[in-house]
Amino acid sequence: MRPPSVTAEPLEWLLFEQAGVLTWRQAVAGIGASAVRHRLAVGRWKRVCRGILVTEGGPLRPEQHWWLAVLAAGEDALLAGLAAGRAGGLRGCWRYGFVDVLVPHDRRCARLPRPLRPELPPIRVRRTRALPDADRQAGRPTRTAMARSLVDAAQWVRTDDEAQSVLAAGCQQRLTTPAELRAVLDRMPTVRRRRLMLTTLSDIAGGAAALSEIDFVRLCRRHGLPVPDLQERRTDAQGRRRYLDAYWRRWRLHVEVDGAHHMDAAQWAADLRRQNEVWIAGDRVLRFTAFDVRRRPDEVVAQVRAALQAAGWRS
Secondary structure: OOOOOOOOOHHHHHHHHOOOEEEHHHHHHHHOHHHHHHHHHOOOOEEEEOOEEEOOOOOOOHHHHHHHHHHHHOOOOEEEHHHHHHHOOOOOOOOOOOEEEEEEOOOOOOOOOOOOOOOOOOEEEEEEOOOOHHHEEOOOOOEEOHHHHHHHHHHHOOOHHHHHHHHHHHHHOOOOOHHHHHHHHHHOOOOOOHHHHHHHHHHHHOOOOOHHHHHHHHHHHHOOOOOOEEEEEEEOOOOOEEEEEEEEOOOOEEEEEEOHHHHOHHHHHHHHHHHHHHHHOOOEEEEEEHHHHHHOHHHHHHHHHHHHHHOOOOO
């Protein structure tokens, strides 16, 4: 939406701030009940659920879903979990079909209205006793801070892998830090998957930037292999800064774990050039897919062990 002019009516500014979503009460306060009913009758506005109106046509945008959830949940509600993370810039795809909203544990919350349109995601209202000011983020809509959002998302997603991936993505995208996430966990001693999160944050702080790298480090530990240095920084022939996924300096062995983005033709060509530069510099290079690390761990371990032994390592 384009921002209104400085002389615009308060309702126009409200619609701009709330992405074209508002409550019946807000609409009536702005233009009166009869004008609201007229706009609904002629189709200029539409009712998406009881008490919530949208003033734009077409499919609802993600930010409108977020406003719908917060307004429907009522006073003191905060956008939370993955929805709050995405509102703050988190990128990634996780199989999670809810828009989560946090409310204080002692606040009475009326039963949420059922959406009148089947494509709208369901809203899940969650109560919490732990919501200090440090966990609140000023924004439109109001939401939990990024670190709190990611911790909540990690405890609410379906699988442990998705939980680790959410934390790794937030740190890799520079939206938060392991220290900030640990501070949230310190305030939430009974959070679900707390031990898994703490272990994951230790790996991220050690340099792992993706779930595949976290899995690889744990594979090395489990099979008695030395733990590699992660995200080793190099400068390529063009003077650009590059990072190696896993590197053993002592034995000059480099392991690259390829995710799905490495299947892109341009990315694949860039990977080959970088691999050639590493070989030219005198290092050994092994490459595995993330699927190999997850589903064929014995083969990965056997090849890494063989490469380390060929370089002089003795278990």
